[in-house]
Amino acid sequence: MNAVLLTDIGELTTNDPYHGGPLGVMRDAALVVSDGRVSWIGPAASAPAADERRAMDGRAVLPAFVDSHTHLIFAGDRSAEFEARMAGSPYQGGGISITVARTIAASDDELRTLLGSRMAELRAMGTGTVEIKSGYGLSVEQEVRLLRLAAEATDETTLLAHVIPTADGPSDDVADRGAYVRLFCEQMLPRCATLARWLDVFCEPASPHAFDGDESRAILTAGRSAGFQLRVHGNQLAAGPGVQLACELGAASVDHCTHLEQADIDALAASDTVATLLPAAEFSTRASYPPARALLAAGATVALATDCNPGSSHTSSMPFVIALAVREMQMTPAEAVWAATAGAARSLRRDDVGVLRPGALARLTVLNAPSSVHLAYRPGMPIATVIDID
Ligand code: NIG
Numbered sequence: 001m002n003a004v005l006l007t008d009i010g011e012l013t014t015n016d017p018y019h020g021g022p023l024g025v026m027r028d029a030a031l032v033v034s035d036g037r038v039s040w041i042g043p044a045a046s047a048p049a050a051d052e053r054r055a056m057d058g059r060a061v062l063p064a065f066v067d068s069h070t071h072l073i074f075a076g077d078r079s080a081e082f083e084a085r086m087a088g089s090p091y092q093g094g095g096i097s098i099t100v101a102r103t104i105a106a107s108d109d110e111l112r113t114l115l116g117s118r119m120a121e122l123r124a125m126g127t128g129t130v131e132i133k134s135g136y137g138l139s140v141e142q143e144v145r146l147l148r149l150a151a152e153a154t155d156e157t158t159l160l161a162h163v164i165p166t167a168d169g170p171s172d173d174v175a176d177r178g179a180y181v182r183l184f185c186e187q188m189l190p191r192c193a194t195l196a197r198w199l200d201v202f203c204e205p206a207s208p209h210a211f212d213g214d215e216s217r218a219i220l221t222a223g224r225s226a227g228f229q230l231r232v233h234g235n236q237l238a239a240g241p242g243v244q245l246a247c248e249l250g251a252a253s254v255d256h257c258t259h260l261e262q263a264d265i266d267a268l269a270a271s272d273t274v275a276t277l278l279p280a281a282e283f284s285t286r287a288s289y290p291p292a293r294a295l296l297a298a299g300a301t302v303a304l305a306t307d308c309n310p311g312s313s314h315t316s317s318m319p320f321v322i323a324l325a326v327r328e329m330q331m332t333p334a335e336a337v338w339a340a341t342a343g344a345a346r347s348l349r350r351d352d353v354g355v356l357r358p359g360a361l362a363r364l365t366v367l368n369a370p371s372s373v374h375l376a377y378r379p380g381m382p383i384a385t386v387i388d389i390d
């Protein structure tokens, strides 16, 4: 067993309430990693002996970011759609079919290479745990292929019921919306049940491409019976049934939450469903930001994630998301850092990441800065990176 001692940590964010404050911050602390897990945390002065010592030179250390919502497996570029949007076109999800066509046309190796470089990028920006959704395949065979490739990169794989295929797309002989929902429930779910931990539905009656409340309910209830745990894309483009449905069905998370009514906020506050906010999507679609303060005031659990995808949010930078949460959603720096680590871990129902205490996985991020406030204070700067311990 190789024990590595990290010393001279400027500020250690543990997210362990035992150490007090919102982030369980410790100063003059040291931490030991053995066999990939945190084995000791305490005052530097009483640190145990270790095989190796690494000085952090006064830099801040925190649990690696947990990016609990990404669509990382895709091919193709939609920068023209972004350019048109910046000139005033609305975002309705119509461009998804372009990414579907490009993704289906890509070989396994091409997708593997694209995914590998995206994984390297997010790690270099401090993300240590990532959820990856399928959703750019649409047919059973293609969704199975995307989930298999995603599983090479993460344990947190999600089957996404993304959009209704168009007539010229990969149809599986789908005649209409009802036929696709049936195909999803009867064929897609059983084929993907062992490949994905999660099931997610783009519940958005305001989009002609996505699923309405009844269709979403049918898919989610069938998925729950098939053994999936649930997540929902809800209330992204307009108020709608997504948030209430997620809370009612016991989903771990409902993501976007851009357009909420008071009843949605009350339902989130009364449930275990985490409200995952994706402000980089609002940034990239020039939409209004989710009401983070109202959610926090009501007592809802808030997470932050990137939503990295080629249409609505082509970034995998958690520091950028933290900066947006602070600047645009009036979250405090501490609330934003907690939401990007412990909150996002909770949305994945994980207690071994997003927190540093003995037994937790040693997924750590170091900042080229003395405190985590710098994540929002120095927007766009490459100050965060995952620490390689081995
Ligand atoms: O989370 N809303 C649905 N899906 C993605 C966007 C996908 C795309 O535009 O390619 C999202 O924003």
Ligand code: FE
Pocket (backbone or CB within 6 Å): 069, 070, 071, 233, 307, 309
């Ligand atoms: Fe998404």
